[in-house]
Amino acid sequence: MPLPRTRTTALLALAAGVWVLVDLVRVWAPSLITIFGQAASTPPELMGAYALGCVAVAVVVVALAGRRAPGTTLGVAVGVMIVCRVGLQLSDGGRPQLVLASVGVAASLVWLSLAVVRYGDAAVAGTVTGLALSVTTHAALGTWGAVWRHDFWGWTLLVVQVAVLVVATYASRGREPDPAPGRRFGWLLMPGLLLAGIVVGNAGRASAVAGTVGLVVIAAASVAAIALAGSRPRPVIAWLAAVALTACVAIALVVTVEQAGIPAVTPPWAVVAYAVGLPALATVWAAAARGTGASPVAVASGGLIWVALLFVYYAGYDLGYRADLVVVGVAAVVGLVGALGLRPDLGDGDGAEVGWPALAIAGALAITAAWAGPALTVRPLVDEMSDDQEITQVAAYNVRMGYGMDGTFRPAEVAEVLLRSDVALLSEVDRGWYLNGGQDHLAILERLLERETVFAPAADPVWGDAVLSSAAIEESVGTPLPSHGAVTGAQALSARISVEGVPTWFVSTHLQPNDGDEGVRQQTDDLADVVRARLDDQIPVVLGGDLNTVPGSASYEVLLDLGLVDALDGAGPTSPADAPTRQIDHLLVTPDLSPSYPVVGTTQASDHLPVFVTVTPRR
DSSP states (O other): OOOOHHHHHHHHHHHHHHHHHHHHHHHHHHHIIIIIOOGGGSOHHHHHHHHHHHHHHHHHHHHHHHHHOHHHHHHHHHHHHHHHHHHHHHOOSHHHHHHHHHHHHHHHHHHHHHHHHHTGGGHHHHHHHHHHHHHHHHHHTTTOOGGGOOSHHHHHHHHHHHHHHHHHHHHTTTSOOOOOOBHHHHHHHHHHHHHIIIIITOHHHHHHHHHHHHHHHHHHHHHHHHHHHTOOOOHHHHHHHHHHHHHHHHHHHHOOEEETTEEEEOOGGGGHHHHHHHHHHHHHHHHHTSSSBOOHHHHHHHHHHHHHHHHHHHHHHHHOSOHHHHHHHHHHHHHHHHHGGGOGGGOOOOOOOOOHHHHHHHHHHHHHHHHHHHHHHSOOOOOOSOTTOOOOEEEEEEOGGGBOTTSOBOHHHHHHHHTTOSEEEEEEEEBSOGGGTSOBHHHHHHHHHTOEEEEEEEEETTEEEEEEESSOOOEEEEEEEOOTTOSSOEEEEEEEEEETTEEEEEEEEEOOOSSSSSOOHHHHHHHHHHHHHHHTTTSOEEEEEEOSOOTTSHHHHHHHTTTOEESSSSOOOOBSTTSOOBOOEEEEEOTTEEEEEEEEOOOOSSSSOOEEEEEEEOO
């Protein structure tokens, strides 16, 4: 049955607000790492304390103002959300971005805590509809989030977000508050949004697994989830959904295979996790919404659980424990608690069902947007080089997941830097990590540059190194490197590409220090073994990347002892980008290549400077 008009406006208000909330978190999380902190150099507990403070403010506001004047507080929260969301679209990174995102997230949590209780009958369906809007638009944008864009698409989606939120909130203002959804749903709402952000609603990860097909699958699944969100599932269905949710998270995060010579890759069949995951979460939420009503404070307190889990997840990459298994455990707990919400003594509850004709239309639009949208919204840069130019220019660049020194996601600037190269060896490539905003940075660069790419995981199946080439990549080999105590994983990716008709190995890597300083001596020995294996093929070799070692060090000399030549020849320091003092990014070549024109770039599109060199085979 179609929703009554009053329920429709409540559902739309919730959907638009959740959509805005997801966008605010998409900026807030990477701002914590790149602006408030400096990733591994800032203790995760310090960043976690700041994040917890932002959420704690929201809990206090809900506990005080939310009880005395819930309607007024909700209206003010909507206004603050809109100001922060528009402000982020206008801002240019730095501290203003961190402040706007932090205030926006706090205001969004205040709004969500009050809105979910006030619009109780539409709570689950509205939340899932908001996720569906976020997932589908993110997929249609090729995972280049609207909040980072200053083009037609970014501004159009912002106008739609704000218009729907304002109109639907205004239209619902005189509506009598509904019975609140179940207490379990209140506690599970924010942890469930965490699972959606990390995995089951993450279009960036779906893109990394299956490209455009992955985007279509997750967009279609998000619409299917709306149908289940308004249901009243039987106990057996709720328990099946709990098991399916846990299994989907485990498949997406833990299962890896070797594919085309690259180990530790999530297999393409894992796209099933993105087909089932969000509908399973919606069913668990629908089960949890039954029974004794939640309070706004319960929903807000769920935010404290959310931010704590967020940094337990993040800290795993700094402290060396399995963060992916933690997330699987969270999925199991969310599924268990949600399914238990269907005890017979808790009553039947009341859900907001969305009509099938509307869902069918929405599904068709979502599939079309995810399939055609990336090519339409991420247009290739114009390459003025001639098509018949021989491959000679090589770049090495630590791209810091696409985030510049100002903490803003700038894929177009990175692509413009790489446009001058024919082969690019990239470090710190992100393919949908939640804490970086959920962008598939490599897919975006691939579309902007129209290059062939190969990716090798290092610390995570969606974080590692890559090679981009304007010529065919004929073979690729990924070799994991032992950590020797470093908390972040490393690997060496070898790609065979012809340079002026001569087959050449290009090796892209990012060595990880194990003592906070240089500390890469042991890992350099392992890298040397990889290079020796490439040298055994009797063809030229180019080694490049963030080696975390300076010219003249013991690690540097190990590489030169292989017979490699420093192609940069003292071209200049590369880190940090805004005041470089150390050359830790390198390009080394075998003597059968003639290097020339070494250049260190000046862009601030990362915290490292890119390096370039022209290589020509010696005849």
